[in-house]
Structure formats: structure tokens, C-alpha cells
Amino acid sequence: MSAPATRWQVRAQRPVAYDVLKTPALFAPHNDALLAFGRREGARRFVVVDANVMRHHGAAIRDWFGQHGVEVHLVTHPGGEECKTLEACQDLVCELDTFPIHRRDDPIIAIGGGVLTDVVAFVASSYRRGVPHIKVPTTLMGYIDAALGIKAGVNFNGNKNRLGSFEPPQAVLLDPAFLPSLPRRHLLNGVCEIVKLAVIRDRALFAQLEADGAASIAACFANPAGEAILDRAIGGMLEELAPNLFEEELARKVDFGHTFSYGLETRHGERLLHGEAVLLDILVSVQIARQRGLLAGDDAARVFALVGRLGLAPDLRVLDSGTMWHSLLDRIEHRNGQQRVPMPAGIGQCVFLNDITRRELDAAVPALHARIKADHELVLEC
Structure with missing residues (x-):
């Protein structure tokens, strides 16, 4: 008769606490917001800056x-999905080893778009089994979405974000002064994520975009209406993320636009930015919701009209139901065996579907083409 097993139980919780701070003119001489984090006496900072940001700022x-009086080691990172790799992480770690930092008192600082903040956060989670880091997003995508949460990751084996971790930042510092230097396409890339939030969870934000979105884009969100749109989008995103930072609950409203886009962006990375792929996913999802009777015709029309009013230009030529179906199958694995696809059931309302069929996707693509062709407010090509 075998002896009873011996068991030692370990139960622990890791507290997560960080601030998201709007800090205009972050690098003006009088602004000491960054000095609030880490040691001041003998301070050393390893700083990774996007190459485009480095040229401008x-x-x-x-x-x-x-x-x-901070000793700094500035490293320029090229940015872009093609540089979101393990090799990029290894290069940064090699640079880190040439510039010793205190494990708890010298936070790494990432200044750039969502790709850069993801890569640096992944390095921070791995280097010496974890060192603090601060995110300073410089793109609209990072400002209202990518830099706000605790996910870090790199692409691997032809798959987006296949390797990653959950690594809370010490802080996220938002400086809107970076936004006017963005190319228009990259500004609109971030707008697509704001549209996502508006459609799936915030009717008031949707109305703000209808009323003031175009003028705010023209002003690079430096006008009062644009500032209000960004603040509401950030607040809404954090309301969704904060109760579920480690994604224990896999049915997430913020995954709207991130089911079919995964495959489209992977296959057409040279043609699609992340937000552009998300926008295509949003439009396909609106079409499916309309076909199912989940979304009223008037609400669907408002979504299509808003896309046109904001000057967004979905490239429908890349839509392919086969690619999107395989993307959905991959998301089923990612979402632990169920589709859990967020769908609009009205402007600002969400339901989750687990029974989308290949036939629905096959029907949605030509129906969407026909709808866009008939709507003269939308631009067919980027």
C-alpha cells in the first residue's frame, strides 16, 4: 500500500497598481513628472525610443x-510589426547588459508606439526576472489602447503576439504633444480603436465622434472636443481592463474587432496597420449582426456613415472569408474553446456569439462589398 502523498499548498496574489497620467509637454525643462518614478540620487535610465520619435523629439x-542630472542610455528602436521579434528583445537585453541598472529603482522607459511599448514591456518582464518599466506612448493607437494595459508580447512563428506576458508598468505617461507629428494614416489607425469602443460599449462616445470626430482628427485632437474624445476613450478602455487585467474572463468587449482582424493583419501585414485590420473586422461584424437581426438597420447605417465621416478608408480588397474563418478557429484556441466573439446589439451594446458559421462569413463579405459600394460616403481604397 503506497504512502499518502505529501502536499504543500502555495497561494499568493500579486498586487497591481499603476497610474495613467496625462502629462502635457512631458519633456519640457520644467516638467519633472518622470522624476516621480525611481531613484533620483545617482539616477540611471535605460530609454528605448522609436526611430521616428527620435527624429522629431x-x-x-x-x-x-x-x-x-539623469545618466541616460538612449537606444533607438525601428518600430513596426516587422521589428516585434525575439531578436529585437535580445538586442535590447544586450544593450541593457552594457548599462547596469538597479533592479528596482531604475525603471526602463519606452517612448514610442504600441509595438515598441509591447517589446520593451516583454524585455522588462524577462530581464533579471522582472524590472520596472514606464510607458510613454507616442502614437494615437498607443495613447488610447496599446499602452494602457499590462500585456506584453512579440510575434513568433508567423503569429502575432504568440509569446508574451502580463507585466504591469510602473506608470503610463500620456503626452498629447506627440500626436501632431503623426502621419495622417497613423492618426486614423488609432481612431479605428476609438470607433471600436464607441460601437461596442459607449453610445455617448459614438455621438461625440459623429459630432466632433472629423474636426478633432483635423486638429490632431489638440482641440477641446478632441481632448474630450480621447479622455472618454481612455476612461472607457481602463474601465474594461481594470477588473480583468489578467484576462481570467475571456469574454471581453475590447476584443470587438479583434477576431477576424488577427488573420487579416497577419496575412497582409505589408498593407494593413493594426487599426485598419480592426476596422475591417468591425464592418464584417456589423454586417453579421445585421444579418442576424441583432443590430437594427438604422444603427448599422450610423456605423457605416461614421466611418465615412471620419475619413476612414477600409481596403475591402483584402477581405477573404477563408482567412477570416481560420482566424476565428485560432481565436477559439486563444479563448479556451469558445468563439466568444463580441457583437454589437445596438450602438454601445454588446453580446457574445459562440456559433458563427463559415456560411455566415461567406455571405457577409459580398454583402459588405455591396453595402460599401452603394454608400458614397465611404472611400473604397486607401
Whole structure:
């Protein structure tokens, strides 16, 4: 008779606490917001900056650290999905090893778009089994979405974000002064994520976009209406993320637009930015919701009209029901065996579907083409 097993139970909880701070003119000489994190005496900072940001703001960033007596090692990262790799992480770790930092008192700082903040967060989660990091998003996508949560990751084996971790930042510092230097396409890339939030969870935000979205885009969100749109989008995103940071609940409203887009973006990475793929997913989802009777015709029309009013230009030529179906199958694995696809049941209302069929996708693509062709407010090509 075998002896009873011996068991030692370990139960622990890791507290998560970080602030998302709007800090205009972050690198102006008088602004000391960054000094609130980490040691000041003998401070050293390893700072990773997107190459485009470095061209526009590199001198001001370098000067700020010098003026505040912080020893800094600036590393330029090229950014872009093609650089979201393990090799990029290894390069950063090699740079880190040449510039010793205190494990708890010298946070790594990431200044750039969502790709860069993802890569740096993944490095921070791995280096010495975890060092603190601060995110300074410089794209609209990062500002209202990618930099706000605790997910970090890199692409691997032809799959987006296949390797990653949950790593809370020490802080996220939002400086709207970076937004006017964005190319229009990259500004609209972030707008697609705001549209996502509006359609699936926030009717008031949708109305704000209808009334003031176009003018806010033209002003790079530097006008009062644009600031209000961004603040509401950030607040809404954090309301969704905060109770479920580690994604224990896999039915998430913020996954709207992130089911079929996964495959489209992977296959057409040279043609589609992330938000552009999300927008296509949104439109396909609206079409499916309309076909099912979940979404009233008037609400569907408002979504299509808003896309046109904001100057968004979905490239319908890349839509392919086969690619989207395989993307859905992959998401089933990611969502632990169920589709859990968020769908609009009205502007600002969400239901989750687990029974989308290939036939529905096959029907949705030509129906969407016909709808867009008939709607002269939408631009067919980027």
C-alpha cells in the first residue's frame, strides 16, 4: 500500500497598481513628472525610443535627462510589426547588459508606439526576472489602447503576439504633444480603436465622434472636443481592463474587432496597420449582426456613415472569408474553446456569439462589398 502523498499548498496574489497620467509637454525643462518614478540620487535610465520619435523629439528628450542630472542610455528602436521579434528583445537585453541598472529603482522607459511599448514591456518582464518599466506612448493607437494595459508580447512563428506576458508598468505617461507629428494614416489607425469602443460599449462616445470626430482628427485632437474624445476613450478602455487585467474572463468587449482582424493583419501585414485590420473586422461584424437581426438597420447605417465621416478608408480588397474563418478557429484556441466573439446589439451594446458559421462569413463579405459600394460616403481604397 503506497504512502499518502505529501502536499504543500502555495497561494499568493500579486498586487497591481499603476497610474495613467496625462502629462502635457512631458519633456519640457520644467516638467519633472518622470522624476516621480525611481531613484533620483545617482539616477540611471535605460530609454528605448522609436526611430521616428527620435527624429522629431530626440534632442528635447536627450536634453531633458541632461538638465535633470539623469545618466541616460538612449537606444533607438525601428518600430513596426516587422521589428516585434525575439531578436529585437535580445538586442535590447544586450544593450541593457552594457548599462547596469538597479533592479528596482531604475525603471526602463519606452517612448514610442504600441509595438515598441509591447517589446520593451516583454524585455522588462524577462530581464533579471522582472524590472520596472514606464510607458510613454507616442502614437494615437498607443495613447488610447496599446499602452494602457499590462500585456506584453512579440510575434513568433508567423503569429502575432504568440509569446508574451502580463507585466504591469510602473506608470503610463500620456503626452498629447506627440500626436501632431503623426502621419495622417497613423492618426486614423488609432481612431479605428476609438470607433471600436464607441460601437461596442459607449453610445455617448459614438455621438461625440459623429459630432466632433472629423474636426478633432483635423486638429490632431489638440482641440477641446478632441481632448474630450480621447479622455472618454481612455476612461472607457481602463474601465474594461481594470477588473480583468489578467484576462481570467475571456469574454471581453475590447476584443470587438479583434477576431477576424488577427488573420487579416497577419496575412497582409505589408498593407494593413493594426487599426485598419480592426476596422475591417468591425464592418464584417456589423454586417453579421445585421444579418442576424441583432443590430437594427438604422444603427448599422450610423456605423457605416461614421466611418465615412471620419475619413476612414477600409481596403475591402483584402477581405477573404477563408482567412477570416481560420482566424476565428485560432481565436477559439486563444479563448479556451469558445468563439466568444463580441457583437454589437445596438450602438454601445454588446453580446457574445459562440456559433458563427463559415456560411455566415461567406455571405457577409459580398454583402459588405455591396453595402460599401452603394454608400458614397465611404472611400473604397486607401
